[in-house]
Amino acid sequence: MSDTEPVETPVHEQPPPETRCGLAVLVGRTNVGKSTLLNALVGRKVSIVTPKPQTTRDPIQGVVNRPEGQIVFVDTPGFFKTHANRLVERLHERARRALQGIDVVVHVVDPSRAIGPEDEMVWEALQGVTQPRLLCLNKSDLPERPYVDAWKQRRDQYAGWYEVSAYTGQGLEDLVQGILQHLPVGPRLYPEDQITNAHQRFLIGEIIREKVYLLMDEEVPYRTAVEVHAVEESRDRQGRPMYHIKASILAANPRYQRMLIGAGGRRIREIGQAARVDLEAQLGRKVFLDMDVLVDRSLDR
Numbered sequence: 001m002s003d004t005e006p007v008e009t010p011v012h013e014q015p016p017p018e019t020r021c022g023l024a025v026l027v028g029r030t031n032v033g034k035s036t037l038l039n040a041l042v043g044r045k046v047s048i049v050t051p052k053p054q055t056t057r058d059p060i061q062g063v064v065n066r067p068e069g070q071i072v073f074v075d076t077p078g079f080f081k082t083h084a085n086r087l088v089e090r091l092h093e094r095a096r097r098a099l100q101g102i103d104v105v106v107h108v109v110d111p112s113r114a115i116g117p118e119d120e121m122v123w124e125a126l127q128g129v130t131q132p133r134l135l136c137l138n139k140s141d142l143p144e145r146p147y148v149d150a151w152k153q154r155r156d157q158y159a160g161w162y163e164v165s166a167y168t169g170q171g172l173e174d175l176v177q178g179i180l181q182h183l184p185v186g187p188r189l190y191p192e193d194q195i196t197n198a199h200q201r202f203l204i205g206e207i208i209r210e211k212v213y214l215l216m217d218e219e220v221p222y223r224t225a226v227e228v229h230a231v232e233e234s235r236d237r238q239g240r241p242m243y244h245i246k247a248s249i250l251a252a253n254p255r256y257q258r259m260l261i262g263a264g265g266r267r268i269r270e271i272g273q274a275a276r277v278d279l280e281a282q283l284g285r286k287v288f289l290d291m292d293v294l295v296d297r298s299l300d301r
């Protein structure tokens with residue numbers, strides 16, 4: 001064997017395909033379908049959908065995985081719900097701050113309804129941000145959407161626009177791919193198989209909170225929060241796996257606490273019963289829900 005004989009090149013494994021991963025946010029005025037869209041994108045119920053406006057209060061994460069990468073959705077920052085300050089520079093500044101760390105902003109609109117002041121405020125606020133903005137025209141399943149053209153006239157302000165229906169799923173994959181294109185190259189932020197666990201507590205808290213919204217009148221739900229203390233796996237008498245969930249509804253003051261408990265505990269039983277039925281359907285197991293109502297003064301502001 002001579003020194004000059006070529007050395008066999010080791011066969012390297014194919015490098016893993018490049019993935020794109022980052023944070024996206026859905027913004028838009030109330031009732032355009034952000035929560036419904038998030039659920040449709042994530043493929044499970046992570047955010048509450050009720051007929052009452054402004055039910056999305058906390059940032060809720062949903063994660064979408066594709067071979068091309070991972071999108072982590074953070075729900076609408078509360079900032080977009082306020083009408084308090086319309087001064088343009090302040091609006092821009094607040095938008096910039098609220099969206100810090102976000103990679104892509106998806107502006108969801110409902111073209112079946114006229115462009116109103118709340119839409120204009122979101123639109124104006126987004127002029128101040130540097131991240132790519134995508135325009136998402138939702139509810140494409142509706143036969144009448146007279147404001148599609150009005151929105152399309154603004155499309156120069158966006159890096160892309162998409163016609164979707166959160167109901168039928170139409171256009172959603174294009175939207176997912178459009179978001180992915182604008183995310184930075186990098187590894188997945190969450191392991192694909194751990195997502196279910198990571199969101200389970202969120203999901204449970206959100207389901208309980210949804211029942212509070214549905215079963216309580218007026219101001220009470222806006223001054224309450226839900227805390228999920230423990231989710232333990234146990235077995236029922238027949239040895240089937242079940243969940244034992246310990247949670248509290250936090251009320252802003254003793255008056256709301258009394259309202260939530262109701263005469264003889266009737267109201268809290270109703271809420272608990274409705275939550276349990278939904279939790280069992282969502283989690284696919286029997287659920288024992290141990291819930292109380294506590295006062296948390298920090299909600300009374």
Ligand SMILES: Nc1nc2c(ncn2[C@@H]2O[C@H](COP(=O)(O)OP(=O)(O)OP(=O)(O)O)[C@@H](O)[C@H]2O)c(=O)[nH]1
Pocket residue numbers: 028029030031032033034035036037048049050051052053054055056138139140141142164165166167168
């Ligand atoms: N026809 C139709 N209705 C939709 C679609 N997406 C959402 N909706 C309806 O629009 C209403 C508002 O939907 P939500 O998902 O609660 O809207 P949101 O923007 O999250 O509202 P807030 O939480 O108040 O900000 C609900 O009645 C939904 O059922 C859609 O693709 N097509």
